[in-house]
Amino acid sequence: MRPRFLSKYILKCPRCGFETEASPYVMRCPRCGELLDALLIADRVRLNWGGLRGRGVWRYRELLPEPGNTVTMGEGATPLIRLRGHGNAYVKFEGANPTGSFKDRGMTVGVSLALSIGVKGVIVASTGNTAASAAAYAARAGLECLVVLPKGGVAKGKLGQAMLHGAKIAEVPGTFDNALEYVLEAVLSDGRVNNVNYYPLNSINPWRLEGQKTIAYEIVEEIGVPDYVFVPVGNGGNIYAIWKGFRELVDFGVIDRVPKMIGVQASGAAPMVRYWRGLGEARIDNPRTVASAIRIGRPINWFRAYRAVKYSGGEFIEVSDDEILMAQRMLGREGIGVEPASAASLAGYLKALGEGMVDAGDKVVLIATGHALKDPDTLLMNSNVNMVSVSSLDELRSLIVAQEPGI
C-alpha cells in the first residue's frame, strides 16, 4: 500500500525497468534485485522554483516525500564558501548541519517517514556519521535507534554523539561492510523490509537519499550549475543523490544541464575506481584509509554511484591519505574545518587540476561532508603545533613584537 505522502513517487528499477508503486518497505527490485530508484511523477509535482519558501531541506518539500510528521532541526542551508587560491572553486560545507554532517539532510526525511509509518525505531550500520545523525533524529522523534558499528573503526566524536543521543550500539568485528551486511540480512527479505520494529535507514533506503539531493538544489539557487561537483565516495549514496537532484531540475526545466560528477575515493578504499577502470567488481577487501567516513570496500550503492558519474560525463578518481591530510590542512588554513573524508574532495580537485582534467576557470563545487570536530584525534594529529608556554607579560609582549623585526 502506498502512503499518501509518497503519492507523487514511483519506484523503478534502473537495471531491468520494473516499476511498482511507491512504498517505504520495498528497497530492491523483485525481478533482478537491483536497488530501486524513487522517481518523482512529473505531473503530480507542483513546483514553483521562483517562489520557494523557508530554509533548508524542507524548503524543497514539493520535491520530497511529505510525511505527516516532520522531524526537523533546521538541517540544510549550509554555507557555500569560495576558496581563495584555487580557481573558481566553492566548498559546500556540510559540517554546519546539526550533527555536523550531510547525513542530517537524509535523516530528516528518513526519520519523518519512519515516524509516520509507525515503527518502533530505526536501525543503521555506520562508519559514524550516519549513527550520530540517526541517533539524533530518532531521539528527536521519540523513536529508538540501533546502530551497528565496526569495532574500533569509528571516530571518537561520532561515537560520543550516538551515545549522547541515546542510541543502542552494537559493535561487530571487521569493517563497515560487515556491519552493513548484518543489518541488511537482519531486516530485509527479498529486498523488502521484514521487520516491523526497526526501520532501516542506510543509504539503500531511497527516501533518505531524497533528503540528500537537496544539496544540488541549494547549489543551483546560489551559483547556478557548476561545471564539476567533487564528492567523496564511500557507500556511493550521496554522489547519486546529488546527481539526482541536478537531474530533476533539468527535468523540471529549472536548469539546462547537469554538472560532471567526480567521485573521489581514498586509494586504500577505492572499489569504484577499480570498477571504473575495468579492473573487476566494485569491491575490495580490507579497505584502509585515515578517512574513516569513506572506509568502505563494498559500496552497496555502487550502481547508483556509477550511473551518476557515467551519465554526467564524470569520472572516479583516487587520492592518497597523504593528499587527503594535506587537503585537510589546506582547508584549515582557509578557515574551513573538515574531517579527512571531506578533504578528499579538495584533494581530488587538486589532482584533477594538476592532470588537466579540469581548468582553473571551471566552476567547481567540492562537497565537504563532515566537520573537523567529528574526528578530534586526526584533527590533533594532522595539525602543525605552533605552541609556546608563556609565564610572564614580558614574554607575551616579546611574542607580539618579535613578529616584526626592525620595529
Place this chain on the structure above:
Amino acid sequence: MRPRFLSKYILKCPRCGFETEASPYVMRCPRCGELLDALLIADRVRLNWGGLRGRGVWRYRELLPEPGNTVTMGEGATPLIRLRGHGNAYVKFEGANPTGSFKDRGMTVGVSLALSIGVKGVIVASTGNTAASAAAYAARAGLECLVVLPKGGVAKGKLGQAMLHGAKIAEVPGTFDNALEYVLEAVLSDGRVNNVNYYPLNSINPWRLEGQKTIAYEIVEEIGVPDYVFVPVGNGGNIYAIWKGFRELVDFGVIDRVPKMIGVQASGAAPMVRYWRGLGEARIDNPRTVASAIRIGRPINWFRAYRAVKYSGGEFIEVSDDEILMAQRMLGREGIGVEPASAASLAGYLKALGEGMVDAGDKVVLIATGHALKDPDTLLMNSNVNMVSVSSLDELRSLIVAQEPGI
C-alpha cells in the same frame, strides 16, 4: 579618525556618559575607564525590517559596521528548535555555526574590521571557542592569529581547531582570567589599542559584540519577542550583545518590548550571581566547573552583563555541574548535541520553572552556545553507554526482536 564604515556609530560610556566618535581602537572610557558601548546613530541607519535580504549575520548589515572587506563563512541563521517536553521553550542552536559556536557571529564582524584597518593579525585570550573562531576567520582573511589559552583548561576539540586553522598558541599558567589579563595588558594602553600588529578581538571589543547581537534579530524574525532568554554567562559579553539586539529593535520600532534576560552561571564560577545578590564584587578566584567555556572568575564585561539583566527585568541564577550535565543529557535525548556550557541554559530554565520564576506557558529561548563535539571527552564521559558486542547475525537478530517480548 573614524573609518567610514563606522560612521553610523558613536562610542558612549554607560557609566559617566562620555561620548566620542567611533573608532576601532578605543575600548575604554578615557574619563572613567568603563568599557564603551558602540551605539547606532538612529538617523544614520536606513532600516527596512520587512525587506531584509540574504541569510545569517550579514542579513542585518544595516545595523552592523560595514567594513570594505567582509570575511564570512555563512555564520548565523542557526536553527531555533522547539523542545518537546518543557513548556514553550526553544533552543537557539549556535553549534550549527561554521566553527561550532556563537563566536563566529562576532568574528565575522571583528575580523572583517581587523582586515579593513590593516593590521597584521588578531589576538585573543580564550577558553577555547573564541580561539577556534578567531583562528578560522583570521585564516580566511589571511591574517595571523595569536591565541592565549589557560594551560590545561581548553577542551580538546577547540584546541585542535585553533591548530588546524594555523593559530600560534601561547599557553599561560592559571585560568582564563590570567590569560585575558595578559592580553589586555599587552595590547591596551589607557583603554586604547597600542599594538599595530595584533588587534584584540576579545569581547571587550564592542565591534565583535555587534555581530553577536544578531542572535536577537533572528529570534524576533522567527518567533517574535520571547518572554525570557536564558544565556550562559562567562565573560558576560554575549548576554549583553543579545540584549542590545533586542533593545535596538525596540528603538527602531520593530518590537515593543525586550525579553527578560536570565544569566546562568555554573555554581563554581558564578561571580555575577555573587554580585547580583549583593555579596561583593563580580569576581571570584579559582573558578571551577565542568563547563570550561564559562569557567571564568573575573568577567571583563560584568557591567555590560549586569545592565542587560537589570534593565530587562531579568535575573542571574546559578546551576550545579550535576544539573548542567543532566541538562546536556536531556538535550541529547531531544536530538540536540551541545557542550556543557550550553546546557547551562536548560539547567537554568528547569530551575526557574521549578522555583516558579517562569511559567510553563511562557515563551522562552535557551541559547545553546556551542556544539557537543567541541568537548569530546566530556561528551563520552557524560553519555550512558548502551553498547553490546555482536559477532553473529543471530545475535543481531535477537537484539531486534528481544525488544518486543511476546512476538
